[in-house]
Amino acid sequence: MEMDFEQVFRDMLAAARDRLDARGPQARNYLREVMEQQKDVLARLARDRVSGALSDEDLRMELEAVRADVTVALEGLEVIARETAESAWNAAVKVLLEALTAAI
Amino acid sequence: MWPGPAGAVMPRTDRMRAVHGCVCTLLLLAFLGGCAAADFAPGYDPQTATQVAATYKAVTRFYMRLRETAEGERAYAGFAPGYDEVAVEMKTLAWSARRQAHNRASRDMARRLQADWREIEARHRKRDSYADALADIDEQRLDNLLDDMASVESHKRKLPDGD
Numbered sequence: 149m150e151m152d153f154e155q156v157f158r159d160m161l162a163a164a165r166d167r168l169d170a171r172g173p174q175a176r177n178y179l180r181e182v183m184e185q186q187k188d189v190l191a192r193l194a195r196d197r198v199s200g201a202l203s204d205e206d207l208r209m210e211l212e213a214v215r216a217d218v219t220v221a222l223e224g225l226e227v228i229a230r231e232t233a234e235s236a237w238n239a240a241v242k243v244l245l246e247a248l249t250a251a252i
Numbered sequence: 253m254w255p256g257p258a259g260a261v262m263p264r265t266d267r268m269r270a271v272h273g274c275v276c277t278l279l280l281l282a283f284l285g286g287c288a289a290a291d292f293a294p295g296y297d298p299q300t301a302t303q304v305a306a307t308y309k310a311v312t313r314f315y316m317r318l319r320e321t322a323e324g325e326r327a328y329a330g331f332a333p334g335y336d337e338v339a340v341e342m343k344t345l346a347w348s349a350r351r352q353a354h355n356r357a358s359r360d361m362a363r364r365l366q367a368d369w370r371e372i373e374a375r376h377r378k379r380d381s382y383a384d385a386l387a388d389i390d391e392q393r394l395d396n397l398l399d400d401m402a403s404v405e406s407h408k409r410k411l412p413d414g415d
Contacts, residue, residue, distance in 0.1 A: 178404075181399075202385055206386060209371075209375070213368060217364060220360045220363075220397070223360055224361070226357055227294060227357045227358075230354065
């Protein structure tokens with residue numbers, strides 16, 4: 149049986165795009181989650197510095213810690229991106245294998 | 253001799269060759285499927301997920317004990333064992349995250365938690381006190397990191413169809 153590879157490739161792209169569309173919002177949601185968390189911490193830091201509950205040194209140390217925390221928290225985006233890419237690739241390969249199975 | 257589909261007779265050796273060809277094709281497809289399937293994302297690790305919860309619990313317990321003590325009576329010595337308890341949970345979490353491939357994010361988050369905890373303990377030891385305002389912020393920062401780790405772990409879960 150003949151195999152129309154151009155059509156198969158279009159189907160592969162469509163399958164990959166479906167997965168990307170389905171998983172795309174996950175990265176955005178994670179980023180929003182991280183930003184919301186830090187908003188709470190920063191608001192508390194500002195309030196406590198103004199009230200005098202925190203010293204300048206406390207504020208400096210906490211801000212440095214927040215910067216380090218956010219840096220590693222954002223690495224979580226890489227996991228989501230890898231998951232998404234893996235899912236898209238596997239969906240495309242599945243289409244190719246189904247086409248091959250039908251053709252052989 | 254074996255009867256063919258339309259009553260024709262297929263020699264036994266031809267039929268065996270056909271079956272053999274089919275099996276080889278299926279094996280080849282299975283092999284190609286296995287080779288072509290990507291595996292560049294870390295897999296879900298229930299042990300890490302469980303250890304995130306255990307660490308969260310230890311941190312919560314530590315700060316509950318801290319708040320039960322009046323702000324002016326929080327000398328470091330009274331809390332040293334509590335620091336050790338949390339440090340053990342964090343070290344176990346870091347070990348768990350290290351075991352997996354492609355797991356840089358969780359590994360770095362676990363290391364950051366440990367570094368955070370060491371800094372908090374060093375400050376407490378140096379000042380021999382721990383103010384409520386700092387405790388609230390520190391606990392929230394640790395909770396945030398643990399929340400992020402839990403969230404990342406949940407993203408690693410593969411859906412049943414391999415999605």
